[in-house]
Amino acid sequence: MQRLAAWLVARPQNAVMGLAVTLLLPAPQLTSGVIMVLLVLAQGMRQAVIEALVAAAALLTTSLIFGVSVASLLTLMAGTWVPVLLLAVLLINSRSLTLTLQVTVILAVVALTGFYFVVVDPAAFWEPYLTTMAEIARQSGLELNQELLDAEVMTVSAVLAFWMLYVAGLLLGYGLYRKLPKETDEFGRFRDLNFGRVIAFTMALASLLAFVVGGTWLQNVAFVLFATFWLQGLAIVHWLHAEGKLPLGAVVAVYVLLPLLQVLVFTALAIIGYMDAWFGFRRRMRKA
Numbered sequence: 001m002q003r004l005a006a007w008l009v010a011r012p013q014n015a016v017m018g019l020a021v022t023l024l025l026p027a028p029q030l031t032s033g034v035i036m037v038l039l040v041l042a043q044g045m046r047q048a049v050i051e052a053l054v055a056a057a058a059l060l061t062t063s064l065i066f067g068v069s070v071a072s073l074l075t076l077m078a079g080t081w082v083p084v085l086l087l088a089v090l091l092i093n094s095r096s097l098t099l100t101l102q103v104t105v106i107l108a109v110v111a112l113t114g115f116y117f118v119v120v121d122p123a124a125f126w127e128p129y130l131t132t133m134a135e136i137a138r139q140s141g142l143e144l145n146q147e148l149l150d151a152e153v154m155t156v157s158a159v160l161a162f163w164m165l166y167v168a169g170l171l172l173g174y175g176l177y178r179k180l181p182k183e184t185d186e187f188g189r190f191r192d193l194n195f196g197r198v199i200a201f202t203m204a205l206a207s208l209l210a211f212v213v214g215g216t217w218l219q220n221v222a223f224v225l226f227a228t229f230w231l232q233g234l235a236i237v238h239w240l241h242a243e244g245k246l247p248l249g250a251v252v253a254v255y256v257l258l259p260l261l262q263v264l265v266f267t268a269l270a271i272i273g274y275m276d277a278w279f280g281f282r283r284r285m286r287k288a
Contacts, residue, residue: 010130015062018173019055019081029165030172031075040088042180048088052081083162083272097188098195098238105199105228108163110152112224115155123152129154156220160227163229168230191242192233192282199225200277226270233269239282 009167019035038049056077063073091100119125130151171190178184210218238256239249240246257265 012091014167019052019127029080030169033166033169034172034176035086036081036087037170040085041092041174041177041185045085045089045092050067052077052085083166084173087166087170088173091170091174091187092185095187096183097190098193100170100187101193101231102195104163104167104170105195105225108159108224108228109202109221109282111162112155112159112221115159122155126151126154144182149247152216152220156223159224162222163228168197191235193232195229195277196233197275197277200229200274203229203274208236226274229271229273229277230266230269232273234273234277236272236282238267243285245285 019032036048036052039051059073060070063070070117087100090103091097094100204220206218206225210222237246237251240253241248
């Protein structure tokens with residue numbers, strides 16, 4: 001990891017090639033986003049933007065040669081690089097990983113709320129995507145859970161998916177940055193992450209209002225806020241390991257179980273993270 005990070009920031013051509021190549025991989029957004037965060041933190045926004053523009057020019061030239069849709073490629077590049085670049089700049093200016101991640105939660109809620117203000121009929125908006133998903137499942141011989149074919153589920157899933165994508169890119173890019181052989185800035189440790197009582201209270205308030213007035217969008221806001229606390233729960237797992245209270249095997253087991261028992265593990269981590277925001281388990285354990 002240290003050699004990879006050092007190679008990417010050693011020369012501009014390495015950064016350009018890294019951005020261009022990873023954008024064409026099967027899972028381009030995460031890998032390319034990680035590189036973008038690393039470049040911004042290590043070289044500054046100006047140099048990272050220049051390298052991104054050169055990589056974009058190379059990709060667009062390639063798309064013209066092979067007949068790839070330029071509009072689709074531009075959308076992919078903008079959706080991949082711009083959000084993580086802005087998050088990296090925010091991290092540099094705030095000098096706080098926790099504050100930056102708190103802002104991402106606020107932005108996720110703003111995006112969800114904005115969707116309901118802009119899109120009058122979510123069911124009509126998601127209908128083409130749901131039809132395509134059902135057709136792909138049918139052709140593949142798979143049985144798709146009909147409960148997933150719901151506009152509200154799709155809306156919440158899309159917001160959380162993009163939030164997790166950009167947050168993962170920020171955290172992994174920051175992790176690579178910290179692995180560089182040269183001296184790097186300290187913006188905080190992931191294991192100390194705490195979304196705080198304000199976000200926890202907002203989640204509780206949204207849940208109460210949703211129960212009283214019965215607003216679907218309020219229920220979704222509360223769910224999104226609650227779901228983001230899984231990251232704080234994961235931070236607690238890393239903190240327990242760093243404090244010698246949890247073996248490395250247990251940390252590895254959590255990551256192994258995440259894709260296998262998604263709902264169960266994510267819910268457990270979210271509950272732990274949410275309770276920690278109110279009661280400060282790590283602070284109490286330090287005092288003890």
